[in-house]
Amino acid sequence: xxxxxxxxxxxxxxxxxxxxxxxxxxxxxxxxxxxxxxxxxxxxxxxxxxxxxxxxxxxxxxxxxxxxxxxxxxxxxxxxxxxxxxxxxxxxxxxxxxxxxxxxxxxxxxxxxxxxxxxxxxxxxxxxxxxxxxxxxxxxxxxxxxxxxxxxxxxxxxxxxxxxxxxxxxxxxxxxxxxxxxxxxxxxxxxxxxxxxxxxxxxxxxxxxxxxxxxxx
Numbered sequence: 001x002x003x004x005x006x007x008x009x010x011x012x013x014x015x016x017x018x019x020x021x022x023x024x025x026x027x028x029x030x031x032x033x034x035x036x037x038x039x040x041x042x043x044x045x046x047x048x049x050x051x052x053x054x055x056x057x058x059x060x061x062x063x064x065x066x067x068x069x070x071x072x073x074x075x076x077x078x079x080x081x082x083x084x085x086x087x088x089x090x091x092x093x094x095x096x097x098x099x100x101x102x103x104x105x106x107x108x109x110x111x112x113x114x115x116x117x118x119x120x121x122x123x124x125x126x127x128x129x130x131x132x133x134x135x136x137x138x139x140x141x142x143x144x145x146x147x148x149x150x151x152x153x154x155x156x157x158x159x160x161x162x163x164x165x166x167x168x169x170x171x172x173x174x175x176x177x178x179x180x181x182x183x184x185x186x187x188x189x190x191x192x193x194x195x196x197x198x199x200x201x202x203x204x205x206x207x208x209x210x211x212x213x214x215x216x217x
Contacts, residue, residue, distance in 0.1 A: 002157040006141040009208050010161045013084070013137070014168030016201035020091065021098070021187055021194060027123065028173050031116060032180040034108035040177030042113040046120015047173065051166025053125055058134040059158035066144060066154045076139035081209045083136040088205030095198035099191045124166075138162055140212050 002010075018024070024047055032040025066073050111119070124130055142157050176183050187194065 002161050010164045011168050014165045016204040018169035018172045020198050020201050028176045032177050042116040043120045044173035044177050046117040047124050048166045050121040050124025054134050055162025058162050059155050063155040080136045080140040081212055084205050084209035088202040091198045091202035095195045099195035
């Protein structure tokens with residue numbers, strides 16, 4: 001099992017990313033406003049299931065890498081940390097511009113709930129940015145101290161931490177799906193709050209990346 005510190009760090013990073021308006025939030029919002037609250041909840045469920053599928057695939061794939069290439073494990077840790085810093089800096093740099101974007105949700109083609117769930121899964125699994133996120137985000141948090149004697153534990157760590165990522169998006173997705181049009185108005189009205197949230201989220205990601213190597217906390 002991953003350490004408690006690693007689980008808290010991954011959960012915080014996931015919350016920081018999911019709490020700021022982005023493509024996934026807009027996807028859920030469009031279904032809620034364009035069709036119904038249940039459709040929004042179905043889309044949120046689909047995205048979560050897609051994230052879990054990616055978590056399982058990442059755990060199986062990266063565990064093999066961790067077992068065979070020590071140098072690549074070290075490289076992935078540093079690349080993953082740099083990626084976290086890049087995400088944080090990107091959030092901060094784009095905070096003001098993104099906060100000025102107006103969310104305009106229009107009517108969507110009506111679909112049955114099972115089709116919406118399946119669409120959410122496909123959207124998440126086939127999103128290259130999401131795949132890259134899982135591949136680079138998880139390695140820095142894996143403890144490989146006993147990798148030679150317990151290869152299975154690496155898979156378990158990757159799986160647990162990977163599943164945490166889509167689970168952390170559930171609270172914000174549920175709020176968006178439940179509030180629907182009211183959430184659109186809030187997002188468009190509270191531009192200063194959106195900018196502050198992006199700054200806070202960015203600093204959280206940078207802080208987590210630095211703490212991985214400096215052990216500040």
